[in-house]
Every structure is written in structure tokens, then in C-alpha cells.
Amino acid sequence: MLSEYMCRAALADGEHRRESWPVILVDGVSARLSERIRALAPRGINRAGVFFALAVAAVTAGAVVTGNNLLFLILAAMLSTLMISGLVSRLSLAGLELDFLLPEHITAHRTLHARLQVRNLKRWMPSFSLHLKGRHDEAVSSPVYLPVLPGGARVEQPVEICFRRRGLHRAGSFCFSTSFPFGFLERSAEVSLSTQVLVYPRIDPQPGFEELLGTVRGELEAQARGRGQDFYRIRPYEPFESARHVDWKATAHTGELQVREFAREQDRMLEICLDLNVPPGLEAWFEKAVECCAFLVWRLSQRALRLRFRTQRFEIVLPEMGDACDVLRYLALVTPARGEPPKARLEQDCSYVLVSAQPKEVLHKLGWEHARIIGINELPVHDPAGRQQDDPRVA
Secondary structure: OOOOOOOOOOOEOOOOEEEEOEEOOOOOOHHHHHHHHHHHHEEEEOHHHHHHHHHHHHHHHHHHHOOOOOHHHHHHHHHHHHHHHHHHHHHHOEEEEEEEEEOOEEEEEOOOEEEEEEOOOOOOEEEEEEEEEEEEEEEEEOEEEEEEEEOOEEEEEEEEEOOOEEEEEEEEEEEEEEEEOOEEEEEEEEEEEEEEEEEEEOOOOOOHHHHHHHHHHHHHHHHHHHHHHHHEEEEOOOOOOOHHOOHHHHHHHOOOEEEEEOOOOOOOOEEEEEOOOOOOOOOHHHHHHHHHHHHHHHHHHHHOOOOEEEEOOOOOOOOOOOOHHHHHHHHHHHOOOOOOOOOOOOOOOHHHHHOOOOOHHHHHHOOOOOOEEEOOOOOOOOOOOEEEOOOOOOO
């Protein structure tokens, strides 16, 4: 009996090392038995296979009824063809190595380009008409077709993949299939990908996110408007500069226009706080809140703003303590923590944005009356049909 399909993944070494997905098959007696049973019955029968099966049934009936030796010979040839088709297709799927190379940063709901390497470990026998498709519910990939893979050869193909949820993806699944040589039956072999892939939350704009971003930017610009009051130096006048800062005494003394320059005040800080104290039944809203925070942090960090992101269990200041990717890594794994309300802070030269599912009256009592609160009404959650979901706290 042929050995099981063993696929191994090689790590990409070198100066530009990328993460790979090693591929292994499930061990165990029960798994091996089920694989052998499924190997005897191919996964799919196409239209040509249906007509061939009907022809075999017709020849079988004619041979039994008439006892004609010629019909028995034709029946034997047809059954032999079917057996050879299964043997060759199984040999085509054996001895394949899969290596899946992903970029370093991955965000949910965004199609990314990866590299897929397939190697034929058989020395002399090629593999024909290989189809490779993703079978994982949480990751969708584009199908790959290889007409022929010579023995000992390796082929690298670009592939598009999209992860549907944030978090740590511990496993995936891909399927090799072929209908070679006659196209009557399609045989397939599933392989599991054992790895850990961290997927960031969705950072693409969603309905209402752009309006919220514009409002936050406007508030920051309104509060930071004006120039500093501390005198810094006197310097020569530059073309198209406002004349209200011209120092006439220095101008009369030097004979050239001189301008009084003031020290620039420190940039105003923006704090984004995500409340992990989410009531039961609002898990879908919490996912929307995480995506909103990821969107705001990503877009605001690109404008070189001083930004502080915190929850009840995490705090980071950008760019002093890290970058936006550090926040996205935390948001990729964050979960609700019920029972601990968010603590308010009162600091000068700081604006506050609080993303919370708690009622605004409760948050105002906790000291958040000065913050911009993004609640359930500001982040509505819609079902797959596009209808807005009701607040489960309302009876």
C-alpha cells in the first residue's frame, strides 16, 4: 500500500527571512483509518465520470445477461482503466512539500499577497494537474493550478489570502486535488497547516469611521490653535511672512526687517481609551470598538501626533514608547474584562476619546464628562442582512 501523503515545510533561511507555514498530517490510528477509507472513495465525480459509470453498468448488465466473452473483456478493460486512474492520481498527490510565506504584518479583511512553494519530493515521477485550494473557514485564499510538477522540482506561485477575523490563527487547511489522467474521478488530499499567525484588527474605514476621525482632528486643531508666548529670538524677515510680528526697534537698528520669533508650544496629546468592561451580549459591538480604535490609532499615528492608547490592562505612548504596530498587536488579542470600570485622568494639554459600552451617565460620574465618548449609538452593529442590531441591555 502506498504511504500517506507526507508534506513537510521548510523554513526560509537567509538574510530576508520570512515566516513559513509548516505542513503536517494528523497522526493517530483513527485518523489513518479514516484517511484510507476516504482514499478508496474519491471526493468528486464529474460529468465524464458519470457517463463512464453508466457505461460500466450497461456493459456489466449486458455481459451478465448474454454471457458474451467480448463484453466481459470490455468490462475488464474498463475496470482496469478505472483502477489505473485511481493509482496514477494517488501517485500524483504523494510526496508533495508545501511552504507558505506570509508578510510580517497582516490585518483582517484585507487581501494580501503571499508566496506558495510546492515541491515534488518524488525523484522520477511527476505530478500532473494539481489544484490547491484553501479549506479554512477563517482564511480565504485564491485557488492555484499547476499543470505539471516534475520530479524533484519546486514551483513558487503567488497567492492571495484574506483572513476574516483578528487574533492568533493556530491552524489552517489546504486541499490538493487532481483528476488526472482520464478526468473521470477527482481525488483529493487535505493537509493541515500547523503554525501561529497573528492577524491585526481591521484598519480599513467603515461607515462612520471617517466622520469620527474628522471630528477628532477638528477638535485637536481647535484646541491647539495659536502660537506660543515665550520669546525665542529675533531673526531676519522672510518673504510672504506676516508683518504683525515685525520688531520695529530691531529693524531700525539693523536697517533690515527683523521678526520676533516665539518658542513653539508642546504638541497637544490625544488619549484613546478602550473600555474592556463590556456587558454580556455586546461581543459583536466590542469587535466593532476594537476595529474603531485600530483605525483611529493607525490614521492618527501617520500624522505624527502625540498619542496615548490605554485600557484597564495596557498603556503606551506614541512615538516615545513604540509605534502603531505595537497597539495593533495588543488589539489583535484583546478580550473583554468585566467588572473594572475605566479610570479617568485630568491632565492639561490632553484631549480624551473614550470608547465604551457603558451609559454616558455612569461614565460622567466616573470623571469622563470632559472626554468625547463613543458608545453604542455612535458604533452601531449590523447583522449580515444589513439591519441594525438592538441593544441587548434594553428589555
